[in-house]
Amino acid sequence: MLREDQVAFYRDNGYLVIPDVFSAEQLTDLNAVTDTFVERSRDIVESDTVLDIAPDHTAEVPKLRRVKDPTRQHEIYDRASRDPALLVILQQLLGPSIRFDHGKLNFKPVGGGATIEWHQDWAFYPHTNDDMLAVGLYLEDCGLENGPLQVIPGSHTGPVHDHHHNGVFVGASDPVAFQDRLPDAVPLTGKAGSITIHHVRTMHASTENTGDRERRLLLFSYAAVDAWPLYPQPDFEEFNSRILTGSPTFEPRQTAVPIRLPLPPVENADSIYDDQAAVLGRSFAA
Numbered sequence: 333m334l335r336e337d338q339v340a341f342y343r344d345n346g347y348l349v350i351p352d353v354f355s356a357e358q359l360t361d362l363n364a365v366t367d368t369f370v371e372r373s374r375d376i377v378e379s380d381t382v383l384d385i386a387p388d389h390t391a392e393v394p395k396l397r398r399v400k401d402p403t404r405q406h407e408i409y410d411r412a413s414r415d416p417a418l419l420v421i422l423q424q425l426l427g428p429s430i431r432f433d434h435g436k437l438n439f440k441p442v443g444g445g446a447t448i449e450w451h452q453d454w455a456f457y458p459h460t461n462d463d464m465l466a467v468g469l470y471l472e473d474c475g476l477e478n479g480p481l482q483v484i485p486g487s488h489t490g491p492v493h494d495h496h497h498n499g500v501f502v503g504a505s506d507p508v509a510f511q512d513r514l515p516d517a518v519p520l521t522g523k524a525g526s527i528t529i530h531h532v533r534t535m536h537a538s539t540e541n542t543g544d545r546e547r548r549l550l551l552f553s554y555a556a557v558d559a560w561p562l563y564p565q566p567d568f569e570e571f572n573s574r575i576l577t578g579s580p581t582f583e584p585r586q587t588a589v590p591i592r593l594p595l596p597p598v599e600n601a602d603s604i605y606d607d608q609a610a611v612l613g614r615s616f617a618a
């Protein structure tokens with residue numbers, strides 16, 4: 333359980349880091365399965381429905397960027413997304429009724445890894461209310477040199493920034509718009525088994541991995557059951573099948589949240605990496 337001061341910190345700052353949520357045994361199992369996806373990536377030359385590879389990926393030096401929808405790829409990730417200790421924490425932050433939204437497993441291999449530009453998840457999937465957050469589980473220790481997630485404290489109560497460029501949704505915000513806040517950015521480092529939590533409107537980003545250890549970040553997004561997506565419209569049955577605690581509702585809760593639509597998309601974009609390739613303002617070297 334989170335202490336009261338941790339809950340208050342999250343409400344004020346829009347993020348948290350909690351050590352030791354997952355055990356060494358859970359991490360061993362998660363990493364063993366994850367190794368099999370890295371091995372599998374050696375056989376492909378372009379991204380497919382499961383694996384997203386970087387342009388410089390080769391069989392000899394695999395540059396896997398992401399395992400897509402990990403909870404659908406292996407039950408070990410599904411189990412992690414429903415971990416009882418995690419659910420208790422989520423209920424403290426989101427209320428009693430929780431729906432799993434989506435997941436991804438992002439890598440930053442040794443010697444680089446994709447830079448993620450500043451953005452708000454909310455810009456990708458606005459809902460009727462913003463009781464939504466993302467949990468990041470570090471499968472390996474993640475220090476400053478490994479490209480940890482970075483957040484701008486308190487940005488979850490500010491505006492939803494423009495994530496468009498040339499009239500297209502590029503999934504990144506030009507940092508010129510919030511340059512004064514960049515010095516406040518906090519890197520969320522942590523030992524393997526730690527989790528990061530960021531509110532759906534918190535500005536976040538990450539740089540490349542300059543260390544000698546791979547960064548593996550398993551990301552799960554969750555929502556209060558009564559947060560209804562404005563875009564795209566979900567399949568009601570599939571939507572409700574992802575409820576982890578509580579019951580379906582026909583009454584989405586609406587709050588006064590700022591909204592921008594992630595439309596139109598970049599042509600043929602399949603991930604944030606493709607979206608952000610078209611971005612204008614760059615916070616980090618491309």
Ligand SMILES: O=C(O)CCC(=O)C(=O)O
Pocket residue numbers: 436438439448453479480481536537538549604
């Ligand atoms: O992998 C990262 O460092 C951040 C990823 C992220 O923010 C995203 O995929 O939306």
